[in-house]
Amino acid sequence: MDFTGDGWTAEAADESAGVPARRERLVVVGNGMAGCRAIEELLARDAGRYQVTIFGAEPRVNYNRIMLSPVLAGEKSFDDIVINGHDWYRDNGIELIAGDPVAAIDRVGRTVTSRAGRTVAYDRLLIATGSDPFIIPVPGKDLPGVISFRDMNDVDAMLAAADKGGDAVVIGGGLLGLEAAHGLSLRGMKVTVLHLMSTLMERQLDEAAGWLLKSALEARGQTILTGADTAEIVGTDAVEGVRLKDGRTIPASLVVMAVGIRPNVALARDCGLEVGRGIKVDDHMVTSDPAILAVGECVEHDGQVYGLVAPLWEMCRALADGLTGKPTGYRGSVTSTKLKVSGIDVFSAGDFAGGDGAEDIVLRDASRGVYKRVVVKDDRIVGAVLYGDTADGSWYFDLLKKREDISDLRDFLIFGQAYASGGGQADPKAAVAALSDDAEICGCNGVSKGQVVACIEGGACSLDAVRAGCKASASCGSCTGLVENLLAITLGDAVEAGPKTLCKCTSFGHDDVRREIVAQAMKSIPEVMQKLHWSTPDGCSSCRPALNYYLLCAWPGEYQDDQQSRFVNERMHANIQKDGTYSVVPRMWGGLTNPRELRAIADVVEKYNAPMVKVTGGQRLDIFGIRKEDLPAVWADLNAAGMVSGHAYGKSLRTVKTCVGSEWCRFGTQDSTGLGVKIERMSWGSWMPHKFKIAVSGCPRNCAEATIKDFGVVCVDSGYELHVGGNGGIKVRATDLLCKVATEQEALDYCAAFIQLYREEARYLERTAPWIERIGLDYIKSRIVEDDEGRRALTERFLHSQRFSQDDPWAERAAGQAREQHAHMAAFKPIREEELA
Ligand SMILES: Cc1cc2nc3c(=O)[nH]c(=O)nc-3n(C[C@H](O)[C@H](O)[C@H](O)COP(=O)(O)OP(=O)(O)OC[C@H]3O[C@@H](n4cnc5c(N)ncnc54)[C@H](O)[C@@H]3O)c2cc1C
Numbered sequence: 029m030d031f032t033g034d035g036w037t038a039e040a041a042d043e044s045a046g047v048p049a050r051r052e053r054l055v056v057v058g059n060g061m062a063g064c065r066a067i068e069e070l071l072a073r074d075a076g077r078y079q080v081t082i083f084g085a086e087p088r089v090n091y092n093r094i095m096l097s098p099v100l101a102g103e104k105s106f107d108d109i110v111i112n113g114h115d116w117y118r119d120n121g122i123e124l125i126a127g128d129p130v131a132a133i134d135r136v137g138r139t140v141t142s143r144a145g146r147t148v149a150y151d152r153l154l155i156a157t158g159s160d161p162f163i164i165p166v167p168g169k170d171l172p173g174v175i176s177f178r179d180m181n182d183v184d185a186m187l188a189a190a191d192k193g194g195d196a197v198v199i200g201g202g203l204l205g206l207e208a209a210h211g212l213s214l215r216g217m218k219v220t221v222l223h224l225m226s227t228l229m230e231r232q233l234d235e236a237a238g239w240l241l242k243s244a245l246e247a248r249g250q251t252i253l254t255g256a257d258t259a260e261i262v263g264t265d266a267v268e269g270v271r272l273k274d275g276r277t278i279p280a281s282l283v284v285m286a287v288g289i290r291p292n293v294a295l296a297r298d299c300g301l302e303v304g305r306g307i308k309v310d311d312h313m314v315t316s317d318p319a320i321l322a323v324g325e326c327v328e329h330d331g332q333v334y335g336l337v338a339p340l341w342e343m344c345r346a347l348a349d350g351l352t353g354k355p356t357g358y359r360g361s362v363t364s365t366k367l368k369v370s371g372i373d374v375f376s377a378g379d380f381a382g383g384d385g386a387e388d389i390v391l392r393d394a395s396r397g398v399y400k401r402v403v404v405k406d407d408r409i410v411g412a413v414l415y416g417d418t419a420d421g422s423w424y425f426d427l428l429k430k431r432e433d434i435s436d437l438r439d440f441l442i443f444g445q446a447y448a449s450g451g452g453q454a455d456p457k458a459a460v461a462a463l464s465d466d467a468e469i470c471g472c473n474g475v476s477k478g479q480v481v482a483c484i485e486g487g488a489c490s491l492d493a494v495r496a497g498c499k500a501s502a503s504c505g506s507c508t509g510l511v512e513n514l515l516a517i518t519l520g521d522a523v524e525a526g527p528k529t530l531c532k533c534t535s536f537g538h539d540d541v542r543r544e545i546v547a548q549a550m551k552s553i554p555e556v557m558q559k560l561h562w563s564t565p566d567g568c569s570s571c572r573p574a575l576n577y578y579l580l581c582a583w584p585g586e587y588q589d590d591q592q593s594r595f596v597n598e599r600m601h602a603n604i605q606k607d608g609t610y611s612v613v614p615r616m617w618g619g620l621t622n623p624r625e626l627r628a629i630a631d632v633v634e635k636y637n638a639p640m641v642k643v644t645g646g647q648r649l650d651i652f653g654i655r656k657e658d659l660p661a662v663w664a665d666l667n668a669a670g671m672v673s674g675h676a677y678g679k680s681l682r683t684v685k686t687c688v689g690s691e692w693c694r695f696g697t698q699d700s701t702g703l704g705v706k707i708e709r710m711s712w713g714s715w716m717p718h719k720f721k722i723a724v725s726g727c728p729r730n731c732a733e734a735t736i737k738d739f740g741v742v743c744v745d746s747g748y749e750l751h752v753g754g755n756g757g758i759k760v761r762a763t764d765l766l767c768k769v770a771t772e773q774e775a776l777d778y779c780a781a782f783i784q785l786y787r788e789e790a791r792y793l794e795r796t797a798p799w800i801e802r803i804g805l806d807y808i809k810s811r812i813v814e815d816d817e818g819r820r821a822l823t824e825r826f827l828h829s830q831r832f833s834q835d836d837p838w839a840e841r842a843a844g845q846a847r848e849q850h851a852h853m854a855a856f857k858p859i860r861e862e863e864l865a
Pocket residue numbers: 057058059060061062063083084085086093094095096097128129130131156157158159177178179204292295323324325326334335336337338340366368471472504
């Protein structure tokens with residue numbers, strides 16, 4: 029493209045003649061991600077050069093489309109995902125015509141005309157119309173209740189449908205379909221995903237990763253039907269179900285079509301621009317008409333169309349360079365993908381189909397649910413699929429994009445960057461430090477490591493400041509850890525001082541709040557809010573439970589627990605279930621029970637018509653289906669048999685799982701059951717930053733699975749191995765070995781000290797696994813193993829606080845305390861529903 033040709037320098041002539049230049053008129057069709065980003069890039073280069081008008085079909089300001097999934101899932105609101113609000117348009121002199129799509133382009137007269145009849149002239153036109161969802165042409169596709177997943181209107185329609193509950197069918201098991209299914213399922217709908225192919229996300233995942241993903245989604249209650257070919261959407265006045273070609277019919281009051289997208293080329297085609305799969309553009313995003321540019325999902329560059337944001341950012345940079353007279357050129361993109369389903373880590377980049385000469389390096393760790401596959405060809409990475417542990421995704425992607433020779437790293441490649449670069453233990457900070465400046469950190473916003481570092485060096489010393497400054501981590505958030513590490517590397521202590529605020533109500537971070545609570549001897553929530561200048565009158569659902577816990581931990585015996593600052597399960601001392609009834613789990617010390625307890629449980633089940641009793645993974649009996657108003661009576665009956673609350677609902681000690689140990693087992697070296705009972709008697713009732721599980725195994729065969737618990741004891745011939753930081757939940761983590769001790773009493777003392785350190789120093793809602801990964805095992809060893817006096821003090825503080833917390837909450841309620849919580853008509857609003865595990 030010749031940038032000095034027709035149209036590109038028309039105004040310069042006026043300027044040289046001393047006549048005030050009329051700014052060139054740039055009209056943008058499409059107020060979406062690419063259209064607005066192109067203008068942002070342009071403003072950053074030459075803010076005064078163009079007079080900009082943006083037409084948007086949607087009646088909204090520019091928002092982050094990729095965050096529609098978290099909005100649907102209830103993790104964000106629309107306001108959270110606005111990229112540029114009205115002030116941005118106003119401050120930059122941009123005219124926004126929203127809710128009025130452009131209907132025609134007159135290339136000869138250089139005008140566009142909107143559906144409402146508004147005609148605007150342009151010197152440059154930028155088409156950024158994105159894509160249209162593809163609707164499969166089956167009978168019933170136009171029935172009310174059949175929608176796509178593309179914009180905020182679609183999300184509003186899904187939320188309205190989910191409010192009524194019932195069944196939803198999502199057609200399409202790709203990225204979008206699975207995110208829609210996840211959101212609807214979190215909103216309480218019973219979701220079936222129909223996928224034509226045999227593997228979910230088959231364009232991004234291979235069979236093995238697809239299978240793991242399918243299993244994980246099924247475990248969360250979704251029904252996934254692969255090889256499912258839709259024949260018809262059935263219903264008379266509204267959708268009632270989906271009939272498959274094999275004859276099955278799946279009931280549904282909502283059908284979401286997410287089977288693919290097509291570049292929106294209608295306008296371009298109608299005005300005679302060259303169109304292939306998308307609007308054809310050259311390396312400077314110029315179409316077959318030199319006055320018209322196009323960018324985003326609507327374009328075809330070098331035969332490729334793209335459906336992810338990262339390439340759009342590169343296109344926008346090239347476009348802005350061209351529009352400001354410094355053409356650089358776009359050369360196509362290699363893309364990577366992550367699935368935004370919380371708790372499921374999936375990463376895919378490049379080509380994993382392999383082909384001639386390609387070799388696979390595969391790592392499977394079944395117990396951790398980890399699968400990694402790196403495809404190598406001619407000593408270069410050409411593709412990568414990661415499931416379960418995606419921490420090294422950006423490293424593989426960087427090597428792939430740069431076509432680096434990996435022959436020297438090959439033996440360690442699959443173990444990730446830390447191992448491949450010679451370090452035994454993974455140090456996330458060292459890994460980020462080793463990335464090159466142009467390595468991509470934030471895929472959603474196309475921000476490289478160099479740009480993040482420049483932003484930090486330019487004064488951004490908190491995560492929020494980086495988000496505001498260069499947009500890294502401002503979208504799906506999966507790169508937040510990388511950005512935090514870059515902050516730490518670049519600023520050192522300056523950032524460690526507390527860049528992350530507890531919530532939006534305060535500028536203080538968790539650690540600062542805790543420190544101030546002690547330093548200023550603050551003893552109530554209103555006092556903390558007052559003295560630390562809270563910006564809201566009563567806080568929010570994030571800070572209230574955290575403050576309640578921090579005060580409880582700092583002032584055992586003194587602080588008055590604030591029930592209304594607890595999540596609903598803790599307030600009710602039972603787990604609320606999806607039908608509004610509760611489940612009740614009595615404590616069974618170390619997993620032991622007896623006829624009296626079993627009889628009491630059986631009686632409760634009969635007397636209160638509990639529809640189900642279940643043996644939990646933590647060796648207890650869970651009684652389901654108890655009505656709220658019956659809870660006190662149920663507890664009274666269980667109390668009468670000597671049973672107390674199992675705290676199965678709490679951020680607290682849950683269960684101490686044991687094996688039978690030396691008392692019964694041929695292999696047992698110690699009395700693991702007896703030790704488990706002692707540990708549970710010592711630690712029950714203690715409130716924690718998050719739920720906390722313990723296990724004791726009688727020998728290294730480890731039948732109690734102690735190595736995936738927050739604190740695990742494995743008995744060995746010479747004593748007790750103590751393990752910490754395990755997690756068997758969504759993200760499985762095996763424990764780290766803390767140390768070995770010789771006696772039961774030491775095992776108990778070290779356990780108490782570890783719990784207390786966690787209670788005093790972890791942030792609220794941080795489990796031991798991420799806590800240890802954040803602060804490092806060495807630190808914990810230094811406090812508990814190497815510092816005898818410190819350990820004893822921790823143990824003492826724990827035992828002291830237990831003197832005030834080992835009151836059975838059931839007994840208090842059964843005796844009539846806080847009776848109103850159980851009144852039938854009471855309208856208590858849960859602060860937030862939480863996981864019920
Ligand atoms: C739910 C969802 C989740 C996603 N998640 C991810 C993700 O995790 N990662 C990722 O990389 N990508 C993701 N994407 C894809 C990403 O959003 C798109 O690649 C990106 O939005 C494309 O930008 P664009 O500007 O080309 O199109 P859009 O953002 O769609 O913008 C086009 C705009 O043009 C408007 N328009 C169309 N015709 C006209 C007209 N005639 N006149 C005026 N305006 C018009 C449209 O209304 C729209 O607002 C996701 C998409 C969706 C829908």
